[in-house]
Amino acid sequence: MGRAASRRRTPSIVKHDDDLIVAPTASSASFSSGVDAAPALNNSNSSGRPSAFSSTNAQCRCRSNQPCWPSATAWASLNTTVGGRLIATHPGSQPCHDPFYDRKACEAVHQNSHNATWRGDQPGVYMFPMWEQYRGQGCTLGNGHGHGHGNDGNDGNDGNDTHVASGGVGCDLLPQQQQPCERGSVPLYTVRVATVEDVQASIRFAAQYSIQIAVKNTGHDFMGRHNGGEDAGGDVLSVWTRFLNRIQVVDHFVPEATSNPSGSATGQPAVIIGAGVIGSDLYRAVGEHGRVVVAGAEGTVGIAGGYCMGGGHGPLARSHGLCADNVLQYTVVTVDGQVRRVNAVQHQDLFWALRGGGGGTFGIVVEAVLRTFPALPAVASARITITSWDRSVIQGALSRIAAQDYERWWDEGWSGYVLATTFRVEMILLHGNRTSHSASRESFARFVQQVRALSCLVTVTEQYQQYPSFYDSFNHFKDLLPIGGMNVITATRLIPRDFFDSSSRPHASTASPQTPPPMSGADTLAAALHQIQDDVHPFNPTGFVIMSMVGGKGVAGADAGAVSVSPAWRRTQLMVTTVVEWPETEKYAVQQNSKQTLSKAMDRLRQLTPGSGA
Numbered sequence: 001m002g003r004a005a006s007r008r009r010t011p012s013i014v015k016h017d018d019d020l021i022v023a024p025t026a027s028s029a030s031f032s033s034g035v036d037a038a039p040a041l042n043n044s045n046s047s048g049r050p051s052a053f054s055s056t057n058a059q060c061r062c063r064s065n066q067p068c069w070p071s072a073t074a075w076a077s078l079n080t081t082v083g084g085r086l087i088a089t090h091p092g093s094q095p096c097h098d099p100f101y102d103r104k105a106c107e108a109v110h111q112n113s114h115n116a117t118w119r120g121d122q123p124g125v126y127m128f129p130m131w132e133q134y135r136g137q138g139c140t141l142g143n144g145h146g147h148g149h150g151n152d153g154n155d156g157n158d159g160n161d162t163h164v165a166s167g168g169v170g171c172d173l174l175p176q177q178q179q180p181c182e183r184g185s186v187p188l189y190t191v192r193v194a195t196v197e198d199v200q201a202s203i204r205f206a207a208q209y210s211i212q213i214a215v216k217n218t219g220h221d222f223m224g225r226h227n228g229g230e231d232a233g234g235d236v237l238s239v240w241t242r243f244l245n246r247i248q249v250v251d252h253f254v255p256e257a258t259s260n261p262s263g264s265a266t267g268q269p270a271v272i273i274g275a276g277v278i279g280s281d282l283y284r285a286v287g288e289h290g291r292v293v294v295a296g297a298e299g300t301v302g303i304a305g306g307y308c309m310g311g312g313h314g315p316l317a318r319s320h321g322l323c324a325d326n327v328l329q330y331t332v333v334t335v336d337g338q339v340r341r342v343n344a345v346q347h348q349d350l351f352w353a354l355r356g357g358g359g360g361t362f363g364i365v366v367e368a369v370l371r372t373f374p375a376l377p378a379v380a381s382a383r384i385t386i387t388s389w390d391r392s393v394i395q396g397a398l399s400r401i402a403a404q405d406y407e408r409w410w411d412e413g414w415s416g417y418v419l420a421t422t423f424r425v426e427m428i429l430l431h432g433n434r435t436s437h438s439a440s441r442e443s444f445a446r447f448v449q450q451v452r453a454l455s456c457l458v459t460v461t462e463q464y465q466q467y468p469s470f471y472d473s474f475n476h477f478k479d480l481l482p483i484g485g486m487n488v489i490t491a492t493r494l495i496p497r498d499f500f501d502s503s504s505r506p507h508a509s510t511a512s513p514q515t516p517p518p519m520s521g522a523d524t525l526a527a528a529l530h531q532i533q534d535d536v537h538p539f540n541p542t543g544f545v546i547m548s549m550v551g552g553k554g555v556a557g558a559d560a561g562a563v564s565v566s567p568a569w570r571r572t573q574l575m576v577t578t579v580v581e582w583p584e585t586e587k588y589a590v591q592q593n594s595k596q597t598l599s600k601a602m603d604r605l606r607q608l609t610p611g612s613g614a
Contacts, residue, residue, distance in 0.1 A: 062210045063235045064188060070209050075189065081201045085192040089238065090183075091132060091139035092125035097181035116300045116484035120218035120278070123190040123240055126227065127220035127300075129584055130487045131185060134233045136588050138184030185227045187214060187238035194243060196366050199333045202239045203364070207337070212236045215360040218278060219301035222490050225360060241305065244274030244366055247285045253369055255329045255343035269372045270328055275304045275365050279314075280474070287471035291372040292316060294323045297417060299474070300484075304330075304368035306359030311565040313575070315430050316470070318415045318552030320373055324355040324565050325558040331367035339366075344562075356565030379473045380434035382414070382444055383463040386425040386451055391537075393455045395530055397425050401547070402526035405447045407500055410549060410573065412443055418547040422537065429549070430473055440464040488581045489591070491598050492614045493605040495525065496571035497551070525576075528604045532578055535601035540580045540594060548575040568613030578602060 062068040070078075079086035093113075095105035112118035119125045125132065132138050191202045206213045214228035214236045228236035252267030271286055271293060280299030286292060296314045301307050303323065312323025320326065329343040332354065340363075342351040353362050386397045398420045409429065416429035434440050441464050452460055467473040500521040529545060536543045551572035560570045578601065580594050606612075 060210060061212045061235070063233075068209065070205075070211070074205075074209070078191075078201065078205050081205075082191050082198045083194065085194060085198065087123050087190040087192060089124040089187050089190045091181060091186045092119075092122050093139050094181055096177065097139065098178055100181070101177050114485035116220075116298075119484045120242065120300050123192065123216070123238070124186045126224075127484060128222075128224075128486055128488065130591075131221070131224040131227050134182070134184040135230075137182035139181035139186075183234050185224075185230075185232065185234050187216075187227060187234055187236045190216070190238040190240050192243060193239060193241050193366075196331070196333065196339055199239060199241075199364050199366055200337045200339070202237060203333060203335065203337045206237050207335075213364075214238050215305070215364055216240045216242070217275060217302035217305035217359070218242045219298070219305075219307070221306065222488075225306075239364060241275040241364070241366065242302070244276040245281070246272065246274040246367070247277055247282065248272040249286055249289045249291065249372070253328060255345055255369075256341045257343070257346040268328075270369050271372050272367065272369050273304050274367055275302065277303055279303055279307075283471045283474050286372050287375070287469045289372075290375045292320075292375055292470045293370055293372050294320050294326050297474075303370075304365055308368060308370070309354055309357065309359040309361075309365065311356050311569065313548065313550040313555075313569075315415050315417075315474075315550070316373075317550045317555055319432065319554045320371075321554040321558040322563075322565060322569065323370070324563045325555075326371040327355050327368055328371055329369040330354050330365050332363040332365045334363040352562065353564055355563035376432040376470050378433055378435045379467040379470050380431045380437075380440045381463075381465050381467065381473050382427070382429045382431075382440050383465075384425075384427040384444060384448065385461045386427075386458060387423060388455060388458040389423055390455055390457050391422060393451075393458045394420060394423060394425055395533065396454045397451045397458075398529060398545070399526040400447060400450055401425075401427075402529060403520070403522040404450075405444075406547070406549075406574070407522060409443060410552070414443065415549045415552070417549070419544060420533075420547075421544040422541050430470075432470075435466070437464045437466065486581060487584055487586070488579050489595050489598055490577055490579050491602040492575060492577045493602060493609060494551075494566075494568050494572040494612045494614060495574040495576060495605075495609060496568070496612055497556075497573040498571065499525070499609060500573065524608060528608060529576070531604055532601045536578065536580060536598060539597060540582065543578065543580045546577040546579065548577065549573075550575055566613040568611070571612070576605060 075086065090100075093106075093109050094100045095102040096109060116127060119127050129138075191198055193199055193202075203213065205211070212228050212232055212235065214226055214232065216226045216238045217240075224230070227234070227238075249269075249271045250267075251269055253270035253272075254267040269291060271282070271291075273282060278299060279295040279301045282293060282295055282303055283299075294312065294314055294316050295301070295303050296307060296312065303312075308323040308327055310324075314323070317323075329341060330351065331339065331341055332350070333339055334350075340347055340350065342348075342354065344351060350362060354365065359365070386394065388394055398418075401418055412431070413433065414429040414431050416427070419426045431440065441462070444462070448460055448462060452458060465473075533543075533545065551569070551574065555572060556570050558570070560567055578598060580598050582591065582594065
């Protein structure tokens with residue numbers, strides 16, 4: 001139930017030091033038996049569909065300005081139950097504003113406002129500051145300017161092409177100490193989860209008082225579900241799973257309840273991870289055991305949470321499938337507060353739903369078991385950077401990638417990401433079986449030569465390296481994909497393999513002087529990308545396009561019926577993401593206009609790929 005800001009009753013805010021401090025809010029009253037007691041769950045990096053636990057009537061959720069809201073005594077009781085880990089959450093940039101101004105703390109916020117790791121480790125901070133705002137009010141982190149970097153597109157697999165911020169003008173980190181600092185959409189309270197019992201207690205408390213639950217893990221979410229959604233306005237109990245960091249690599253994992261009377265089930269190599277384990281830590285841990293695992297290209301993403309539950313693509317997906325294809329078991333707390341081990345043997349329907357149905361939709365995952373694979377024999381990387389102040393040169397380079405060279409690189413075994421801004425193209429590609437610099441350089445020689453011939457105003461730099469492990473090569477993705485502190489909307493489209501195999505125009509035999517000869521799918525894609533950039537550039541010159549080479553045999557060959565990800569993934573070779581970015585001072589109406597413009601621009605790809613997804 002949305003409310004005007006003037007009606008919102010904000011609790012007193014206390015300094016956060018990762019210990020519990022409860023601030024009193026509204027007085028309590030008996031909970032009406034007519035109110036649905038099942039908490040709605042919303043999680044970062046999950047699907048965009050409404051939660052299975054969400055009420056269709058927003059009035060079923062108690063708000064902080066209503067008498068049903070828990071008393072200070074009730075919150076203190078919850079704090080005792082969860083071992084003192086209940087936090088009265090405050091906006092991250094609060095120390096920069098009166099009456100909470102703290103010069104040293106404010107300087108730390110300035111220094112870390114674009115640090116993705118720091119943002120993920122703060123209870124009242126999100127990767128994208130816009131999700132800390134509530135319809136024009138907030139106290140967001142950032143410096144008032146975008147920085148034009150990319151992301152790995154791990155927004156789940158929800159079939160929804162366009163995602164938009166719900167915020168507006170907030171209170172940024174410009175020197176405006178006296179500017180009002182509103183709570184925005186920062187949750188009133190957060191449970192810093194240390195045990196599965198903390199999750200159970202949170203769900204039961206929320207059910208008792210009919211409070212909405214929001215699941216906060218870490219990493220990025222392009223749809224803002226980790227704050228409870230646009231209409232929650234901070235009136236939620238946040239369940240923060242970031243610090244469930246167990247990692248155990250095992251040689252012979254057998255799912256619970258597997259029938260094995262003869263002792264024939266020997267298990268398979270796997271890794272057991274807590275919900276808060278991030279990609280960079282997971283890559284390192286399995287790498288130390290001579291293995292690899294499917295995870296993303298951005299190291300701060302929480303793997304067991306919305307990443308795998310939303311599908312989960314990454315640089316190794318072309319060989320081993322999506323993350324959802326490789327989940328062997330989940331431990332999840334369902335809406336009734338029960339802990340369930342779900343796998344292919346027991347709770348099969350829930351196991352199917354959790355592998356692609358979106359994080360926080362069917363329960364709160366606290367642990368996952370993922371299949372692991374032998375280490376790659378010889379990892380090579382190619383990093384090519386193209387810069388020019390002539391926009392046509394950048395478009396020409398992108399055209400050559402899409403229309404001439406992409407398919408060849410793909411067939412040779414390369415995977416990775418191409419990011420194109422107005423004046424720059426950044427390519428980082430990996431190969432799992434290249435043993436020399438010369439072999440890698442040869443793959444890109446023609447492309448580099450053609451780009452340099454476009455203009456004397458272009459600079460091309462090349463870096464080719466060999467690595468002893470995938471984890472070592474993963475470090476090369478970090479510079480390409482810093483995402484902390486951005487304000488963006490994104491639109492994506494999955495491009496199927498048969499799009500490149502067929503012509504998008506009439507067959508050559510039907511061509512005439514009045515009918516141009518047919519264009520290949522790659523040429524058509526290149527033209528569409530030009531048009532999309534032209535559509536977006538006038539109102540957002542810092543926007544960019546990401547071409548993610550993350551489909552392939554591993555994704556196509558997985559058992560599609562075993563998981564709930566979109567069937568379109570099984571036909572996908574390339575994912576195209578268009579990103580629009582704005583400064584934090586941008587007005588809410590302009591943000592909404594950006595959404596509409598981007599969605600209209602992406603119609604070009606939707607029309608070219610009917611039956612696909614996003």
